[in-house]
Amino acid sequence: MPTHKLLLLPGDGIGPEVSAEVEKVLDRLAADGSARFEVERGLVGGCAIDAHGVPVSDADVARAAAADAVLLGAVGGPKWDGVPYEIRPEAGLLRLRKDLGLFANLRPAICHAALADASSLKRELVEGLDILIVRELTGGVYFGEPKEIVDLGNGQKRGIDTQVYDTYEIERIARVAFELARLRTGRVTSSEKRNVMKSGVLWHQTVTALHARDYSDVELKHELADALGMKLVQAPKRFDVIVTDNLFGDMLSDVAAMLTGSLGMLPSASLGEADPVSGRRRALYEPVHGSAPDIAGRGVANPLAMIGSLAMALRYSLDMAAEADRLERAISSALDAGHRTADLARPGETAISTSQMGDAVVAALSASAS
Ligand code: NAD
Numbered sequence: 499m500p501t502h503k504l505l506l507l508p509g510d511g512i513g514p515e516v517s518a519e520v521e522k523v524l525d526r527l528a529a530d531g532s533a534r535f536e537v538e539r540g541l542v543g544g545c546a547i548d549a550h551g552v553p554v555s556d557a558d559v560a561r562a563a564a565a566d567a568v569l570l571g572a573v574g575g576p577k578w579d580g581v582p583y584e585i586r587p588e589a590g591l592l593r594l595r596k597d598l599g600l601f602a603n604l605r606p607a608i609c610h611a612a613l614a615d616a617s618s619l620k621r622e623l624v625e626g627l628d629i630l631i632v633r634e635l636t637g638g639v640y641f642g643e644p645k646e647i648v649d650l651g652n653g654q655k656r657g658i659d660t661q662v663y664d665t666y667e668i669e670r671i672a673r674v675a676f677e678l679a680r681l682r683t684g685r686v687t688s689s690e691k692r693n694v695m696k697s698g699v700l701w702h703q704t705v706t707a708l709h710a711r712d713y714s715d716v717e718l719k720h721e722l723a724d725a726l727g728m729k730l731v732q733a734p735k736r737f738d739v740i741v742t743d744n745l746f747g748d749m750l751s752d753v754a755a756m757l758t759g760s761l762g763m764l765p766s767a768s769l770g771e772a773d774p775v776s777g778r779r780r781a782l783y784e785p786v787h788g789s790a791p792d793i794a795g796r797g798v799a800n801p802l803a804m805i806g807s808l809a810m811a812l813r814y815s816l817d818m819a820a821e822a823d824r825l826e827r828a829i830s831s832a833l834d835a836g837h838r839t840a841d842l843a844r845p846g847e848t849a850i851s852t853s854q855m856g857d858a859v860v861a862a863l864s865a866s867a868s
Pocket residue numbers: 512571572573574575576588591761762763784785786787788789790791792793798799800801803841
């Protein structure tokens with residue numbers, strides 16, 4: 499049986515709380531004999547600033563690069579509001595994404611049957627929803643230069659961010675979206691704002707050309723990003739795979755989260771290119787949500803996005819697709835049995851703690867052990 503090397507980076511706020519539940523699930527999988535895990539721990543975000551003065555150390559970046567998969571909780575919080583911009587907690591996460599080349603961020607938004615009434619939208623709009631946002635993660639305005647605040651000397655300052663995309667960056671993320679669409683219902687929606695952005699024009703041209711060349715069996719539609727935001731809350735089920743840039747993908751995935759009932763439900767996988775020889779891909783798995791300072795330390799956060807991120811790691815990095823399915827079924831069973839953290843509970847429903855939700859998933863996993 500292979501031993502999988504995992505690096506766990508719990509981070510800040512609710513990050514350590516939801517990470518503790520993932521450790522319970524790993525223990526359960528190991529006890530079942532499904533796999534052996536060697537779990538190292540590291541620091542990212544505010545906790546790394548406190549310990550090392552930087553939001554991620556070179557040593558932890560190297561350990562992340564060497565791991566079979568990285569599991570990250572969340573970073574950030576008001577405690578570090580005053581630190582210099584270059585070393586703010588979020589910079590640690592951005593460095594990991596960039597240095598590891600994790601350009602493809604998969605953010606599935608699935609509305610579990612048991613949660614169709616937990617969404618802020620009507621049940622009929624979200625019941626059965628299963629969309630996949632494919633977000634470009636190492637380019638665009640997050641990393642484009644110049645990025646600065648310039649003193650204009652007349653009492654005015656100028657804040658500058660730069661949106662940059664090269665053809666190869668658009669092509670490789672679009673390829674990921676088309677390939678994944680072939681495994682689903684074969685439909686891709688590409689989104690940008692070509693009506694106001696040159697990078698949007700190039701994005702549209704590049705995706706269109708790649709589609710004609712290699713993926714004409716997949717249905718391709720284009721939506722301007724503002725209209726897509728509107729359509730996602732108007733009729734979300736008309737979409738399957740959505741491919742978009744770093745910033746639009748960030749915003750649209752938080753919108754999509756609320757279609758599933760809570761931001762605490764959305765997992766994600768951030769993947770690099772496959773090594774041409776070993777086929778190995780660097781990968782980091784993390785919930786879409788942040789460190790939730792408003793509820794941190796109270797043991798009430800929903801751990802399902804973090805546990806769902808582990809399921810994605812089993813599928814995409816550890817060659818354990820059957821176990822990934824089993825873990826996702828365990829999440830569904832816990833919800834079917836009526837377990838709800840506070841973010842999911844409707845008036846009159848009893849909310850359970852983070853730890854109780856983790857226990858409910860582990861119990862459902864145990865019930866399905868072969
Ligand atoms: P957030 O995602 O942390 O929280 C938004 C809202 O959703 C809050 O009301 C929070 O309580 C709720 N929420 C989030 N996750 C939840 C969960 N698992 N269970 C129940 N409720 C949950 O976003 P924010 O408040 O805008 O940002 C807080 C900090 O997190 C900032 O420093 C931000 O930069 C950082 N952040 C980090 C990541 C990451 O580490 N990947 C992602 C987003 C934001």
